[in-house]
Amino acid sequence: MPICTLHPLPYHADPGHWFERIHDAPGAVLLDSGRPQATRGRYDIISAWPEQILTPAADEGGVAFFQRLRLALASLGPADAPDAYELPFLCGLIGLLAYDFGTRLEELPQTAVDDLALPVARFGLYAWALINDHQRRTAHLLFHPALAQAEHARLLSLFQQPAAAPSAQPFNLRSRFGGDLDRERYRCAFERIQDYIRAGDCYQVNFTQRFRAAYQGDPWLAYRALRAACPTPFAGFVALEDGAIASLSPERFLQLSDGTVETRPIKGTRRRQADPAADLALAEELLASEKDRAENLMIVDLLRNDLGRSCEIGSVHVPELFALESYPNVHHLVSAVRGTLAAGKDAFDLLAGSFPGGSITGAPKIRAMQIIDELEPTRRSIYCGSLLYVDVRGRMDSSITIRTLSLRNGQACCWGGGGIVADSQWEAEYQESIDKVKVLLETLEGL
Numbered sequence: 305m306p307i308c309t310l311h312p313l314p315y316h317a318d319p320g321h322w323f324e325r326i327h328d329a330p331g332a333v334l335l336d337s338g339r340p341q342a343t344r345g346r347y348d349i350i351s352a353w354p355e356q357i358l359t360p361a362a363d364e365g366g367v368a369f370f371q372r373l374r375l376a377l378a379s380l381g382p383a384d385a386p387d388a389y390e391l392p393f394l395c396g397l398i399g400l401l402a403y404d405f406g407t408r409l410e411e412l413p414q415t416a417v418d419d420l421a422l423p424v425a426r427f428g429l430y431a432w433a434l435i436n437d438h439q440r441r442t443a444h445l446l447f448h449p450a451l452a453q454a455e456h457a458r459l460l461s462l463f464q465q466p467a468a469a470p471s472a473q474p475f476n477l478r479s480r481f482g483g484d485l486d487r488e489r490y491r492c493a494f495e496r497i498q499d500y501i502r503a504g505d506c507y508q509v510n511f512t513q514r515f516r517a518a519y520q521g522d523p524w525l526a527y528r529a530l531r532a533a534c535p536t537p538f539a540g541f542v543a544l545e546d547g548a549i550a551s552l553s554p555e556r557f558l559q560l561s562d563g564t565v566e567t568r569p570i571k572g573t574r575r576r577q578a579d580p581a582a583d584l585a586l587a588e589e590l591l592a593s594e595k596d597r598a599e600n601l602m603i604v605d606l607l608r609n610d611l612g613r614s615c616e617i618g619s620v621h622v623p624e625l626f627a628l629e630s631y632p633n634v635h636h637l638v639s640a641v642r643g644t645l646a647a648g649k650d651a652f653d654l655l656a657g658s659f660p661g662g663s664i665t666g667a668p669k670i671r672a673m674q675i676i677d678e679l680e681p682t683r684r685s686i687y688c689g690s691l692l693y694v695d696v697r698g699r700m701d702s703s704i705t706i707r708t709l710s711l712r713n714g715q716a717c718c719w720g721g722g723g724i725v726a727d728s729q730w731e732a733e734y735q736e737s738i739d740k741v742k743v744l745l746e747t748l749e750g751l
Contacts, residue, residue: 305384306449308394309456313443313463319348319436320528322443323541325467326352327524331428332543333398335691335701338535339438344629345537347392348436349693352543353455354428355380358399366408366659369425370652373397373694376429381450383696391435395448396695399427400542400549400705403684406660410670413677420685420710420717426544432459448696474751475521475529477716481745484681485513487734493679494730500675501726508602509666509675512721513737514682515745523548523711526748530709533747534632538703540691547712549686549705552744554631557661557690557702560651565611565643569603569663570706571723572596572637575739576630587628587635597626599723600637606662606669607641613657615643633743651700655692661704664688666723686710687719707744718744 316322317340326332329352337345358376360369377396385391405424407414431451436443445463447456485493490513497509519526527541527550538553556568574590577583590596604622611620624640645654665688666672676684687710692702710717720737 305382307386308383308449309447310386310389311445311447311460313434313445315436315441315443317438319350320531322434322463323350325462326350327541327543328522329353329543331357331430333428334541335398335693336531336539336541337438337537338531338539341535342537346437346439348438349393349398350434351398351428351430351432354430356429358427358429359423360408360425364408366405367656369408370656373427374650374652377694377696380429380431380448380696383448390437391446392699392701393433393435393693393695394697395431395433395446396429396693397427398430398693399425399691400686401425401655401659401690401692402686403660403688405689406673409656409659410673412670412673416677416680416683418683420683420712422685422710422712434463473521475519475523475525476751477748478518478520480749481515481517481716481718483513483515490734491730494724494728494733496679497675497724498726498728506671506675507667508599508723508725509672510664510688510721510723511676511733512680512684512687512719514687515718515720515741517716517748518714519711519716519748520714523550526550526709526711526716526751529747529751530744534707534743536631536707538691540703542691544712547710549691549708550711551691551703551705551708553691553703553706553708554629554636555663555704555706557692557704558654558658558700559702560645560654560698560700563645565615565645565654567607567611567641567658567661568638569600569607569641569661570629570636570638571600571603571663573722573736573740574635576633576635587630590635590637591626591628595725595727596637599725600626600639602667602725603663603723604639604641606667607658610658610662610669611641611643614646614649614654616646619644634740650698651694654700659690660688661690664704664706664721684719685717707741709744716748
């Protein structure tokens with residue numbers, strides 16, 4: 305088995321120290337664990353200048369596109385890590401799936417307006433990466449054996465030399481964020497969902513509103529400010545030709561490592577309070593809430609079914625149910641579902657059977673997605689999609705892109721939403737959709 309080459313670099317807890325050098329390079333990508341403020345993640349992964357970029361053709365189905373990704377991964381060739389090194393990613397594919405990629409996997413209506421025109425999927429094939437390991441406090445440049453020697457030497461020189469002074473144009477908004485739905489339109493959509501629930505069409509629907517503002521400047525500087533205000537373990541920055549995607553997600557979608565699959569759905573939210581006693585009381589209220597626990601359990605059951613499509617029969621189980629995770633702006637109720645990948649299946653089969661994540665659709669999934677398309681006026685684009693990697697060993701990790709912004713063509717878009725069930729109250733759900741992203745919106749408005 306060919307062995308990847310590793311070159312040590314000085315460790316920095318903030319991956320921005322290294323990413324600053326390449327943030328505007330073609331295909332630049334940062335998968336960011338939010339250290340040192342966030343503590344759950346272990347690794348950061350950085351790369352740029354991919355060997356190729358892959359996007360679906362206009363009429364290409366999801367399964368066919370995943371097969372092209374398999375072939376691209378195979379073209380890079382297998383490789384292993386040097387002995388004694390524990391690495392999450394040994395080069396391969398890094399990219400995004402928009403929520404709307406779901407229409408390439410299932411027969412779904414497409415009536416919502418696609419006014420952002422983000423590709424439904426976009427992946428780079430990367431033959432090198434810079435990997436921060438926060439547990440061992442190390443940083444390494446990783447080179448796949450297929451990487452050209454000239455590129456090997458160029459990257460070594462780039463990261464061993466002092467960084468050039470930043471020349472980015474300051475980021476600022478040209479207007480405050482405004483929601484696409486006013487309170488009355490939100491209430492009408494909420495009541496329609498309640499009608500569907502009472503009629504037995506569905507049990508839960510994740511309903512979202514979008515916030516927009518005009519901006520100017522470098523999206524990377526916006527990400528730096530957002531990261532400082534809201535560090536999360538599944539954050540990421542993806543440079544695009546027309547801007548960038550900036551994600552501050554707290555939620556894992558699917559992880560696949562050595563045949564073990566895990567997903568960690570979030571359902572249940574309370575806003576953080578400045579007063580410690582009031583903050584603790586709300587956290588305890590969330591843990592005890594029958595409504596939030598029932599909502600979480602619905603999604604756990606949905607995800608058990610999704611994982612069961614790709615996992616060994618009898619292997620899917622729930623090792624963690626209704627755990628509390630706290631972030632700078634909100635408390636969340638989180639569970640874990642695990643299984644063992646079935647023989648003959650791979651990461652792309654797992655994605656095809658599970659995307660988009662059930663925690664951001666509702667239950668049953670397909671009916672909830674039909675209702676979402678009916679009631680949300682515009683397509684979700686990157687919101688509730690995924691940032692992910694699949695490496696040459698077949699390992700995968702992925703986020704659900706909540707708390708995520710599209711910063712493209714001078715327009716900043718951010719989405720907030722939540723699961724609506726039979727006993728939901730529209731005013732509370734409307735406020736929750738704002739609370740979830742308020743720290744992001746206020747951070748950018750303050751620049």
